[in-house]
Amino acid sequence: MTTLTQTTCCYCGVGCGMLVESDGERIVGVRGDPAHPANYGRLCSKGMTLPLSAQSLAGRVLMPELRNTRDAVRAPATWNDALEAVAARFADVIRRHGPHAVAFYVSGQLLTEDYYVFNKLAKGLVRTNNIDTNSRLCMSSAVSGYKMAFGADGPPTCYDDLEAARTVLFAGSNMAYAHPVLFRRLEVAKAADPSIRWIVVDPRRTDTAAMADLHLAIEPGTDVALFHGMLHHLIWEGRIDRAYIEAHTEGFDALKQVLRAYPPQLVADICGIEESALRQAADWFGESPAALSLYCMGLNQSSHGTEKNLALIHLHLATAQIGRAGAGPFSLTGQPNAMGGREVGGLATMLAAHREIDNATHRAEVERLWGVSGLSDQPGLPAVDMFDAVRDGRIKAIWIACTNPVHSMPDSERVREALAKAEFVVVQEAFHQTDTVPYADVLLPAASWGEKAGTVTNSERRISRVRAAVPAPGAARADWWIASEVARRLAPKLDASPAPFAFASIEAIFDEHRALTVGRDLDIGGLDYAVLESRGPQQWPFPAGAMHGRARRYENGVFATADGRARFHAFEYQPVAEPINARHPLRLITGRLRDQWHGMSRTGRVGALFEHAPEPAITMHPADAARRSLRAGEFVRLSSRRGERVLMLSVSDDVASGTVFVPMHWSGQFLGGGGVNETTLGAVDKYSKQPELKHAAVRVDPLTLPWRVAAVRRGDALQLHAAVQPLLAERRFASVRLEGDDRIVVTAADDQPDAAWLERLHGALALPRDESLLEYRDARRAMTKRVAWREMLIDGVLVAGSEADVAASASLLARVRDTTPWTRARHAVFVADSGPAIPRDHIICQCKSITASRIHTAIGAGADVPRLKAALGCGTVCGSCVPELQRMCSASGKPAAQSMATNAA
Ligand SMILES: Nc1nc2c(c(=O)[nH]1)N[C@H]1C(S)=C(S)[C@@H](COP(=O)(O)OP(=O)(O)OC[C@H]3O[C@@H](n4cnc5c(=O)[nH]c(N)nc54)[C@H](O)[C@@H]3O)O[C@H]1N2
Ligand SMILES: Nc1nc2c(c(=O)[nH]1)N[C@H]1C(S)=C(S)[C@@H](COP(=O)(O)OP(=O)(O)OC[C@H]3O[C@@H](n4cnc5c(=O)[nH]c(N)nc54)[C@H](O)[C@@H]3O)O[C@H]1N2
Ligand code: SF4
Numbered sequence: 001m002t003t004l005t006q007t008t009c010c011y012c013g014v015g016c017g018m019l020v021e022s023d024g025e026r027i028v029g030v031r032g033d034p035a036h037p038a039n040y041g042r043l044c045s046k047g048m049t050l051p052l053s054a055q056s057l058a059g060r061v062l063m064p065e066l067r068n069t070r071d072a073v074r075a076p077a078t079w080n081d082a083l084e085a086v087a088a089r090f091a092d093v094i095r096r097h098g099p100h101a102v103a104f105y106v107s108g109q110l111l112t113e114d115y116y117v118f119n120k121l122a123k124g125l126v127r128t129n130n131i132d133t134n135s136r137l138c139m140s141s142a143v144s145g146y147k148m149a150f151g152a153d154g155p156p157t158c159y160d161d162l163e164a165a166r167t168v169l170f171a172g173s174n175m176a177y178a179h180p181v182l183f184r185r186l187e188v189a190k191a192a193d194p195s196i197r198w199i200v201v202d203p204r205r206t207d208t209a210a211m212a213d214l215h216l217a218i219e220p221g222t223d224v225a226l227f228h229g230m231l232h233h234l235i236w237e238g239r240i241d242r243a244y245i246e247a248h249t250e251g252f253d254a255l256k257q258v259l260r261a262y263p264p265q266l267v268a269d270i271c272g273i274e275e276s277a278l279r280q281a282a283d284w285f286g287e288s289p290a291a292l293s294l295y296c297m298g299l300n301q302s303s304h305g306t307e308k309n310l311a312l313i314h315l316h317l318a319t320a321q322i323g324r325a326g327a328g329p330f331s332l333t334g335q336p337n338a339m340g341g342r343e344v345g346g347l348a349t350m351l352a353a354h355r356e357i358d359n360a361t362h363r364a365e366v367e368r369l370w371g372v373s374g375l376s377d378q379p380g381l382p383a384v385d386m387f388d389a390v391r392d393g394r395i396k397a398i399w400i401a402c403t404n405p406v407h408s409m410p411d412s413e414r415v416r417e418a419l420a421k422a423e424f425v426v427v428q429e430a431f432h433q434t435d436t437v438p439y440a441d442v443l444l445p446a447a448s449w450g451e452k453a454g455t456v457t458n459s460e461r462r463i464s465r466v467r468a469a470v471p472a473p474g475a476a477r478a479d480w481w482i483a484s485e486v487a488r489r490l491a492p493k494l495d496a497s498p499a500p501f502a503f504a505s506i507e508a509i510f511d512e513h514r515a516l517t518v519g520r521d522l523d524i525g526g527l528d529y530a531v532l533e534s535r536g537p538q539q540w541p542f543p544a545g546a547m548h549g550r551a552r553r554y555e556n557g558v559f560a561t562a563d564g565r566a567r568f569h570a571f572e573y574q575p576v577a578e579p580i581n582a583r584h585p586l587r588l589i590t591g592r593l594r595d596q597w598h599g600m601s602r603t604g605r606v607g608a609l610f611e612h613a614p615e616p617a618i619t620m621h622p623a624d625a626a627r628r629s630l631r632a633g634e635f636v637r638l639s640s641r642r643g644e645r646v647l648m649l650s651v652s653d654d655v656a657s658g659t660v661f662v663p664m665h666w667s668g669q670f671l672g673g674g675g676v677n678e679t680t681l682g683a684v685d686k687y688s689k690q691p692e693l694k695h696a697a698v699r700v701d702p703l704t705l706p707w708r709v710a711a712v713r714r715g716d717a718l719q720l721h722a723a724v725q726p727l728l729a730e731r732r733f734a735s736v737r738l739e740g741d742d743r744i745v746v747t748a749a750d751d752q753p754d755a756a757w758l759e760r761l762h763g764a765l766a767l768p769r770d771e772s773l774l775e776y777r778d779a780r781r782a783m784t785k786r787v788a789w790r791e792m793l794i795d796g797v798l799v800a801g802s803e804a805d806v807a808a809s810a811s812l813l814a815r816v817r818d819t820t821p822w823t824r825a826r827h828a829v830f831v832a833d834s835g836p837a838i839p840r841d842h843i844i845c846q847c848k849s850i851t852a853s854r855i856h857t858a859i860g861a862g863a864d865v866p867r868l869k870a871a872l873g874c875g876t877v878c879g880s881c882v883p884e885l886q887r888m889c890s891a892s893g894k895p896a897a898q899s900m901a902t903n904a905a
């Protein structure tokens, strides 16, 4: 019998409602919840494949693990021993060094209830504000931007504004990839009314940019100049709303003084765009009956991220594009519950329910509601400072939950040094193979999506229920349970009462959180589990007595500041933190792929999700590649002042000359040694403390790696991956990926052959050593080709040798994908392996497995997007590939975008 559970997707901040089918033990299917107001039944490629990621327990953390002495390996432990160990070690550090010697590093992927307990544990029991989260890397500039402009955090807008907007300005957001289901809503609106205008501000020609009416391909980091220039143009053309400015804002005159120095011509030069494009963007924005801006990491992840946010908000305030349908600055939330984390105050620089640490009244309110005393009035350390404090010994013990900082923080080597130095590291994880797990002294098994319950808040301030569809595997437990069990053991050791942590249920936690919000801007006094149950997901604020939440804020022009007026701030444009120079002449941009999620601990379990972008690649402009005599497919060395990474070169004019792009996802789980954050830097914004993950000065050099290894192996892909992964870091380049649902692919390259490593790889791939293995060897050339047979099928191929040897084996490697029996003599397989390499066809539509070549053929025969959908079925299920289909059609002749991008060399 299958049961259907109503829940919410665990990936992005769109917060799609889902109906999960389970057989009681396992999740067997998922579909979009037609009743959920975020997605009305839609899901994207990541959401659709969630059941596949949850199918196997291979790689799950199923038991607590404990390291007894510094150099010992971790051994399985009981929950009681693990919880006692964490409480005892934390108590010991606090006794010896005080409460600020411990820290908590948590995550915008925790549920509100989990987050709430961690925050209360740190601030109310340990009495340190050293609790920060990966939201520092993500939303903190949006938070400080909103607070400085409006007096409170949180977007004034809602999803219905997507349909109501007449001009949409995407700034530093690749929504087609990162918030796909909302992008579907925009596509539908624009198809119904082509007079809707899209402006995209992004240094790269993303799928989002390719669909725009106007793409401003600015130089990385120059957004403040651009927005200042646009406002300059609107002021001097008399297109601002003086009455609104007069009635509802402060600080305009001081800003206007600053803006004098930003005439469009000068700004266009700074940004590397045409002046006419800047003026066009400003006019479309200012004249529009409703202008909506959608912004994300291209603004936030900057050493001037707060000012980028503010400069954009200025445009809205000065033109009164706010507080009504279709108008307003809409910060897209990245993680599913980054907003919930902000609500419970789970960051080092805030208290519960948007309260301030340095406000004695606020501290007293929280103390009273929590039943504790002595909250610290010192702000805690934000993420980058926190890990630096671990590194220099100020913090001795750190507890990391639901995030993988060795992969996702800037300058990975610094984070590794910090964790190696710490006296005590707790990691609370669902999956074993992340880059942070090796540093754990205690590893705590967390229940994950589908197994845990609570609430999350999406980008439009809407709170949805998350429900468990199946029991948690092994000894895995919900995050809130783990935090409160440690708190109850820690309290007596700190002479405090365990009572504040005796939560009977998640509902009890939510009710406590709710009580803290009463009277605050995010008041949800009228919203409890019963309301969520009977009336579905609701937006905040939702005060007691309300019938529904509020869709839009500041509709009456009264803001959350003391005097009710919004604030303009006067500041100059500042360049990026790390300038390029002769030694590091290229600008590195990092960002997202369509089908992968962060460090890939979950999406990396689904073969189909590798198909769209299978290789760890760096994208470079053709002119820059030609100048360095580099060709697509070659290995190159990316390096910065901090570290280096070997990657495969991809060549495309989607990036401008002078910039390169690397996806943020590749981690030590799939790419030997780690990901792109080996090269990024920890320069932070002065207000938000958010690091500049979107820009570093780098160089890219050719690299000769004569020894090549390639393997394709059939079997339990997750088990094979786990066996192979530890070998990756030993090579200059080594990557592993899943392919289909039962194969893995390994690619490696190095300066010289390593026969011992090759034998270990042979073992890890579980290749046979008996007569079912056929080998062709040329010892003189250090070349080997090995074929594993399962009766008449080829079950695995391992090839090592020169680049030419491996290239010539492409068709042999491809035979592992073929399930037609081999009827000839076995050794003939090597003879047959002489044809030219079959180019791997790229899959565009993941739901229907439609390849690029089939789409090109159909377009060649005259198909447009509707006909592609009808003929091939691509783009008809989740729709994530539709922007790319659109783009492929346009590239063949029908222009979709009036491209005014001028940045490309
Ligand atoms: N598929 C997928 N979706 C996701 C995620 C995922 O991992 N995978 N993660 C989720 C999370 S946590 C987040 S925070 C969001 C992120 O969502 P987005 O911010 O939309 O995604 P990114 O690719 O990180 O960056 C967006 C764009 O910023 C551009 N950019 C770089 N520098 C600048 C600049 O100086 N100015 C401007 N204007 N643009 C610049 C980049 O070229 C990139 O196209 O995605 C969420 N959704
Ligand atoms: N260069 C570069 N770096 C970046 C970015 C970028 O654009 N460029 N983006 C930044 C941004 S915006 C973000 S949000 C961060 C994201 O960075 P991370 O937070 O490191 O990303 P994830 O890989 O999602 O980490 C979440 C971890 O929690 C585990 N997990 C899953 N479910 C559960 C659960 O229920 N409980 C517990 N305890 N664990 C669970 C997962 O296995 C995973 O290892 O990366 C940042 N880093
Ligand atoms: S858009 Fe995709 S990843 Fe985001 S919540 Fe919806 S289904 Fe999940």
Ligand SMILES: [Mo]
Binding pocket: 137, 138, 139, 334, 335
């Ligand atoms: Mo994020």
